[in-house]
Amino acid sequence: MNPTISAALLLTVFQVAWGQKVTSLTACLVNQSLRLDCRHENTTALPIQYEFSVTRETKKHVIEGTLGVPEHSYRTRTNLTSKYNIKVLYLNGFTSKDEGTYTCELRLSGQPPTISNKNISVFRDKLVKCEGISLLAQNTSWLLLLLLSLPLLQAMDFISL
Numbered sequence: 586m587n588p589t590i591s592a593a594l595l596l597t598v599f600q601v602a603w604g605q606k607v608t609s610l611t612a613c614l615v616n617q618s619l620r621l622d623c624r625h626e627n628t629t630a631l632p633i634q635y636e637f638s639v640t641r642e643t644k645k646h647v648i649e650g651t652l653g654v655p656e657h658s659y660r661t662r663t664n665l666t667s668k669y670n671i672k673v674l675y676l677n678g679f680t681s682k683d684e685g686t687y688t689c690e691l692r693l694s695g696q697p698p699t700i701s702n703k704n705i706s707v708f709r710d711k712l713v714k715c716e717g718i719s720l721l722a723q724n725t726s727w728l729l730l731l732l733l734s735l736p737l738l739q740a741m742d743f744i745s746l
């Protein structure tokens with residue numbers, strides 16, 4: 586195949602694969618606080634909006650963020666640490682009442698806006714202590730890298746056809 590076309594194809598795949606994505610969302614327990622680690626790519630200088638929320642019995646509750654308005658009952662229980670490619674949210678006094686599906690969502694304004702999110706189901710009995718999470722997160726990121734390169738491999742396959 587024409588190398589120019591191949592290069593163009595690869596480039597397209599890369600742009601799609603390397604958007605402003607949430608790469609992983611993990612949950613763990615530290616001192617009765619739920620800790621959510623939301624890792625994301627940071628490849629743009631544009632302002633990014635984010636939101637942490639939980640869905641219980643099909644109802645969505647905003648916990649923290651710049652997209653929706655956080656519910657009052659959560660404001661006093663949370664704190665957020667943000668580094669350039671990770672947001673760490675603590676929800677203090679975690680009980681079984683807080684079980685549900687937690688979501689981390691990023692939105693990049695533009696035409697059309699880029700939205701990316703990840704969900705994680707949190708059950709009190711199944712939560713791990715935070716000490717053990719870093720290895721797991723590393724293993725996950727390897728998996729993610731593999732997943733991200735998948736479209737690339739597919740594209741190559743396509744080219745060789």
Ligand SMILES: *[C@@H]1O[C@H](CO)[C@@H](O)[C@H](O)[C@H]1NC(C)=O
Nearest residue numbers: 614615616617618620675715
């Ligand atoms: C958790 O509590 C223990 C004992 O109260 C304290 O030593 C430790 O610093 C706390 N960890 C965090 C992350 O707050």
Ligand SMILES: *[C@@H]1O[C@H](CO)[C@@H](O)[C@H](O)[C@H]1NC(C)=O
Nearest residue numbers: 616618663664665666675677
């Ligand atoms: C957030 O809360 C957790 C748990 O209470 C605590 O360990 C951590 O130091 C707090 N972080 C900030 C930035 O206040």
Ligand SMILES: *[C@@H]1O[C@H](CO)[C@@H](O)[C@H](O)[C@H]1NC(C)=O
Nearest residue numbers: 627629633667668669670671
């Ligand atoms: C992305 O990184 C820049 C600094 O390199 C930082 O100012 C910005 O807040 C980061 N974006 C997010 C969503 O953390």
Ligand SMILES: *[C@@H]1O[C@H](CO)[C@@H](O)[C@H](O)[C@H]1NC(C)=O
Nearest residue numbers: 640686688701702703704705
């Ligand atoms: C996470 O859950 C929300 C609401 O149920 C859904 O709209 C979204 O597609 C889910 N995200 C992923 C990555 O599955």
Ligand SMILES: *[C@@H]1O[C@H](CO)[C@@H](O)[C@H](O)[C@H]1NC(C)=O
Nearest residue numbers: 717718719720721722723724
């Ligand atoms: C991560 O992978 C390493 C080696 O591949 C393995 O020894 C370790 O148990 C894994 N960690 C977790 C938390 O799965």
